[in-house]
Amino acid sequence: MGEMEQLRKEAESLKDQITAARKAVQDSTLQEAAAGITVVGRIQMKTRKTLRGHLAKIYAMHWSTDSKLCVSASQDGKLIVWDSVTTNKVNAIPLKSSWVMTCAYAPSGNLVACGGLDNMCSIYNLKGKDGNVKVMRELAAHTGYLSCCRFISDTEIITSSGDCTCILWDIETGTQKTVFAGHQGDCMSLAVAPDFKCFISGACDFTAKLWDIREGTCRQTFGGHESDVNAIGFFPNGNAVITGSDDATLKLFDLRADQELITYQDSSIMCGVTSLAPSLSGRLLLAGYDDFNVNIWDMLKAERVGKYMWKLYIPLENGRKVDPAEDSEGSCRVAAGTEH
Amino acid sequence: MSSVNQEEEELPANHTGPKGVINDWRRYKLDSVDQTVPQKKRELLRQMSNPRDDDKERQNRKMSAQEYELIQEEDERCLKRYRKQCMQEMHERLSFGPKFECVHELESGEAFLEVIEKEHRLTLVVVHIYQHGVKGCEQMNSCLDCLAAEYPTVKFCRIDAVATGAAERFSSEVLPTLLVYKAGELLGNFLAITKHFNEEFFATDVEGFLNEYGLLSEKEFSACGDDEDDAGEVE
Numbered sequence: 001m002g003e004m005e006q007l008r009k010e011a012e013s014l015k016d017q018i019t020a021a022r023k024a025v026q027d028s029t030l031q032e033a034a035a036g037i038t039v040v041g042r043i044q045m046k047t048r049k050t051l052r053g054h055l056a057k058i059y060a061m062h063w064s065t066d067s068k069l070c071v072s073a074s075q076d077g078k079l080i081v082w083d084s085v086t087t088n089k090v091n092a093i094p095l096k097s098s099w100v101m102t103c104a105y106a107p108s109g110n111l112v113a114c115g116g117l118d119n120m121c122s123i124y125n126l127k128g129k130d131g132n133v134k135v136m137r138e139l140a141a142h143t144g145y146l147s148c149c150r151f152i153s154d155t156e157i158i159t160s161s162g163d164c165t166c167i168l169w170d171i172e173t174g175t176q177k178t179v180f181a182g183h184q185g186d187c188m189s190l191a192v193a194p195d196f197k198c199f200i201s202g203a204c205d206f207t208a209k210l211w212d213i214r215e216g217t218c219r220q221t222f223g224g225h226e227s228d229v230n231a232i233g234f235f236p237n238g239n240a241v242i243t244g245s246d247d248a249t250l251k252l253f254d255l256r257a258d259q260e261l262i263t264y265q266d267s268s269i270m271c272g273v274t275s276l277a278p279s280l281s282g283r284l285l286l287a288g289y290d291d292f293n294v295n296i297w298d299m300l301k302a303e304r305v306g307k308y309m310w311k312l313y314i315p316l317e318n319g320r321k322v323d324p325a326e327d328s329e330g331s332c333r334v335a336a337g338t339e340h
Numbered sequence: 341m342s343s344v345n346q347e348e349e350e351l352p353a354n355h356t357g358p359k360g361v362i363n364d365w366r367r368y369k370l371d372s373v374d375q376t377v378p379q380k381k382r383e384l385l386r387q388m389s390n391p392r393d394d395d396k397e398r399q400n401r402k403m404s405a406q407e408y409e410l411i412q413e414e415d416e417r418c419l420k421r422y423r424k425q426c427m428q429e430m431h432e433r434l435s436f437g438p439k440f441e442c443v444h445e446l447e448s449g450e451a452f453l454e455v456i457e458k459e460h461r462l463t464l465v466v467v468h469i470y471q472h473g474v475k476g477c478e479q480m481n482s483c484l485d486c487l488a489a490e491y492p493t494v495k496f497c498r499i500d501a502v503a504t505g506a507a508e509r510f511s512s513e514v515l516p517t518l519l520v521y522k523a524g525e526l527l528g529n530f531l532a533i534t535k536h537f538n539e540e541f542f543a544t545d546v547e548g549f550l551n552e553y554g555l556l557s558e559k560e561f562s563a564c565g566d567d568e569d570d571a572g573e574v575e
Binding site: 044057059076098099100102116117118119143144145147148184185186188189204205228230231246272275288290292307308 | 357358359360365423426553
């Protein structure tokens with residue numbers, strides 16, 4: 001038997017072992033476990049505020065941890081920090097490049113970052129001494145577009161790129177601390193775990209990967225999607241991962257069981273998912289699709305409980321707190337409020 | 341997703357997220373090429389969309405090496421023009437579809453079902469269930485008459501509760517009721533909708549209410565394209 005053939009057989013047998021191990025721990029399905037839970041009922045989303053000011057399509061937005069301030073990035077070459085309560089613009093930061101794909105708000109509220117086709121992640125200090133917002137660092141090393149960035153702290157940020165890697169940066173020195181390589185396709189999005197110990201990335205190789213930030217290793221890989229994984233997020237308790245894909249479905253993966261729990265799909269939905277956000281309680285999942293619609297899913301029962309059409313403004317959801325945002329061209333669907 | 345062999349081929353259509361940015365940039369590049377030089381455009385098209393089907397590895401990469409080289413400092417005027425174009429396209433997408441002029445009276449339950457199921461998938465259908473003598477219905481009817489004129493892409497209808505054949509369901513307590521459909525799906529179900537308004541309400545109140553639920557598109561959105569947005573200003 002040639003060496004290649006031998007290795008191939010070994011790989012196949014390992015895959016079978018993984019499948020068997022996953023099956024062994026599968027003592028129930030989510031549907032069975034959730035069977036007795038009361039139905040959520042139709043959700044009708046209501047606009048709370050409209051944030052006007054951008055002059056062109058809005059490509060990305062991110063909430064601050066205080067859920068009052070948020071930052072948005074637009075094709076008009078501006079990064080705007082909004083006070084969502086008063087709808088005032090707190091800062092309007094001009095960018096060098098109009099082709100911005102992502103923006104992020106640091107947990108401390110001191111910094112914001114953005115990046116896109118310039119292959120760089122630019123960090124801005126909102127609390128500069130003289131009151132002006134300036135570029136603090138330009139993190140350049142990726143050889144592909146910057147699809148997503150998320151702060152760990154004021155000194156560390158993680159970026160995902162079209163060059164198939166994710167990088168953990170030291171903001172002070174502007175250097176790479178760790179390169180997370182392993183994806184076989186463009187990395188489209190990333191999310192940091194609530195305990196900041198790991199992060200997940202979704203890529204165009206149809207998989208999502210869980211990375212250990214300190215060790216720099218890939219701990220788990222989740223497959224099953226039939227197309228690019230565009231959006232990714234943690235379930236609020238940090239034990240599960242939600243992915244959204246061009247195959248028009250979303251999937252929920254449990255980290256400890258190392259397998260898919262459920263797929264959120266409907267035969268009438270035929271276009272890809274490009275953003276997602278679970279509610280604080282984790283009962284609802286808002287999913288933004290490429291046809292500019294937002295579908296609201298009951299996470300436990302895997303049923304659609306609401307739909308929201310794209311509009312040229314930014315609406316906020318009534319009654320429930322949802323952390324990150326939906327984004328679609330020309331508008332941002334941002335959801336916040338207080339959980340009852 | 342990618343298959344370019346013709347001249348005026350439409351490039352892959354991801355509208356949102358990072359892929360949306362890539363596609364916008366591609367279209368921008370194509371548009372900014374001098375139109376009188378068709379050769380250049382063909383060349384650019386070729387550069388931008390290499391057939392990836394034969395190379396499995398390239399399928400997972402969204403941008404080619406040549407495309408990365410094309411990214412450069414952009415002319416602000418060209419960019420402005422392109423942004424306006426983008427906004428215009430989005431508007432057209434919103435107002436695409438059949439146009440209506442006034443509120444349609446539905447004569448029966450069948451007519452009701454037909455209008456919900458048969459309308460164009462992009463057309464919003466608003467049905468007002470009313471009954472003579474029930475408070476608020478007449479006011480709602482006149483409000484919808486106004487809105488029907490202002491929102492030609494929305495199909496406003498009304499039906500007498502008795503005509504629905506399900507009059508028992510629509511007692512005077514739940515009337516007037518407004519139901520909103522699109523592509524056969526129920527998007528909004530507002531029973532006794534007048535409880536949200538004052539005793540005297542107008543078309544703008546109904547309009548505002550529907551807007552709150554994201555059901556009506558903005559009539560006219562001026563992107564203030566000509567105003568310069570001052571950088572760093574605090575409001």
